[in-house]
Amino acid sequence: MQLRYNYRMYPDAQQRVALAHAFGCARVVFNDALRTRQEAREQGLPYISDGDLSKQVITRAKATPERAWLGQVSAVILQQALADLNMAYRNFFASMVGIRKGPKVASPKFRSKKDARQAVRFTKNARFTVTESGRLRLPKIGDVPVRWSRSLPSEPSSVTVIKDSAGRYFASFVVDAADRPLPETDSEIGIDLGLTHFAVTSDGRKVSNPRILRRAARKLRKANKALSRKQNASANRAKAKLKVAKAYAKMTDTRRDWAHKLSTTLIRENQTVYVEDLAVSGLARTKLATSVHDAGWSQFTAMLEYKAARYGRHFARIDRWFPSSKLCSTCGTIATSMPLASRSWMCGCGVTHDRDINAAINILAAGQAERRNDCGARPGPGHVPAPREEAVTRRKSHVRQAGMDVNAPGLRST
Ligand SMILES: [Zn+2]
Numbered sequence: 001m002q003l004r005y006n007y008r009m010y011p012d013a014q015q016r017v018a019l020a021h022a023f024g025c026a027r028v029v030f031n032d033a034l035r036t037r038q039e040a041r042e043q044g045l046p047y048i049s050d051g052d053l054s055k056q057v058i059t060r061a062k063a064t065p066e067r068a069w070l071g072q073v074s075a076v077i078l079q080q081a082l083a084d085l086n087m088a089y090r091n092f093f094a095s096m097v098g099i100r101k102g103p104k105v106a107s108p109k110f111r112s113k114k115d116a117r118q119a120v121r122f123t124k125n126a127r128f129t130v131t132e133s134g135r136l137r138l139p140k141i142g143d144v145p146v147r148w149s150r151s152l153p154s155e156p157s158s159v160t161v162i163k164d165s166a167g168r169y170f171a172s173f174v175v176d177a178a179d180r181p182l183p184e185t186d187s188e189i190g191i192d193l194g195l196t197h198f199a200v201t202s203d204g205r206k207v208s209n210p211r212i213l214r215r216a217a218r219k220l221r222k223a224n225k226a227l228s229r230k231q232n233a234s235a236n237r238a239k240a241k242l243k244v245a246k247a248y249a250k251m252t253d254t255r256r257d258w259a260h261k262l263s264t265t266l267i268r269e270n271q272t273v274y275v276e277d278l279a280v281s282g283l284a285r286t287k288l289a290t291s292v293h294d295a296g297w298s299q300f301t302a303m304l305e306y307k308a309a310r311y312g313r314h315f316a317r318i319d320r321w322f323p324s325s326k327l328c329s330t331c332g333t334i335a336t337s338m339p340l341a342s343r344s345w346m347c348g349c350g351v352t353h354d355r356d357i358n359a360a361i362n363i364l365a366a367g368q369a370e371r372r373n374d375c376g377a378r379p380g381p382g383h384v385p386a387p388r389e390e391a392v393t394r395r396k397s398h399v400r401q402a403g404m405d406v407n408a409p410g411l412r413s414t
Contacts, residue, residue: 001310003177005153009136009146009161009169018141019161019169023118025073026081027111032057032067033085034108050086054079074139076126084121116165116245123158136171146171153177165245181312188272190364192324192356193297196343199262200356202364210258216251223247255296263303272314274367275301276324276359318366328353329361 011019033053040048048056058078061067070078088108094100122128126139135143138161156173163169190202199207223244230237266273301317308315326335331349338345338355346352 001177001179001306002174005150005156005173005175007146007148007171007173009144009171011141011144011169015142015144016169019120019163020118022073022077022120022141022161023163024113025070026077026120027113027118028067029057029061029070029078030081030085031110032061033082034110037089050082053086054082058082072140074122074126076123076139077120080121080123118163119160121158121160128159144169144171164249166242166249167245168249177310179310179312182268184312185269185271187270188274188364188368189266189270190274190360190362190367191266192276192360192363193300194356197356199300200360201266202357202360204354204357206356207262213251213254213258216247216254220244220247220251256299259296259300259303263300263307267304267307267311267313267315270313272316272367272371273304273308274316274318274363275304276318276363314371316367316371318363318370324359324362324366325355327358327362329358329365 033056036053036056037048040046058070058075062071085108088105091100091105092107095102095105122138128139129137130146131137131143133143134146134148136146136159137143138159141161152173152175154175154177156175158174160172160174161169162172187203192200194200197206198209199205201207223240223246227237227240227244230240305315307313323334326338327333328335328347328349328351330351330353331347333347333349335345335347342355344352344354
């Protein structure tokens, strides 16, 4: 399985200038290529192949006075910027014709200097190395100090250098990590993800968002409010903006660490984990949006999924719609009405249910039934690649959030 290992890095002033230049060159190649394809389309010309595009916006461009400076950075990062664009196009096409599942992928967008996240990727071809003194040697950048919070499990195939909106630098390595199956256990669990509690399990556990996360979220709201009061384009506004970015980084770091701990515990303790598929993107369009994003459900379920694959567990989303909260898990009767406010209810059969625990029990039962029906029909759990959204143009998040290792101290990067 491919995983990302992230480390904070501390480039000096000169290296920061070189990195800014590299970010800029990669962005220009990406945008030139996108514009070239868009213009071809407007003129009714055929789709430009990846190879032709590379010749046009890298090889030939370097020979022109307008783009001669592209020669000052590693050619690999330019090719990788182009690879990002090609991947974005492929995802867009696959999504359009329905090959790619999940939410619709938008067409590639131009990158901007003002994007929250700036990044360049070096592959093995670029010959990046770790020096004896433990610095990361990057071509045409230099030997950059890195805080190695843990050791790399194997030789990385690539490293992405990221600058986030809080002004922090990260080295994100892609490495092959071996599967580590855990001894089998009998226990299976259903999880109901919700708003009142982050998660409620079929064995009766209720997990709330931790106080530390709520505090981080509150700080972010405060910083946002302060920002909205600042004048446009003033120095104070820039300062307030950085404050928001820092508060945001703090909150997402806290949330990720916490989600790692919870998902690891659940995967360790259970052989099978079932989660109701919330169709988060559907919910996100309603007014529940903020809560949905705060809760970080999709991040959490993605962690459950890849950890299950890595540790020899089974994970499934229950995608069949069923009234998990209204169905009595004891007798199977469906309650006719149930206001969202009522946390417990009594069924005609005489059993009083906690609304959320009852739902989790139903999710477990539905998962088990689905799996029994499936037995023999499928060759077992399929290959689950670590999320590699990095190749999919730019993102809103600051640091790669999924696809990281279980105990990821390197991610606690403040
Ligand atoms: Zn009942």
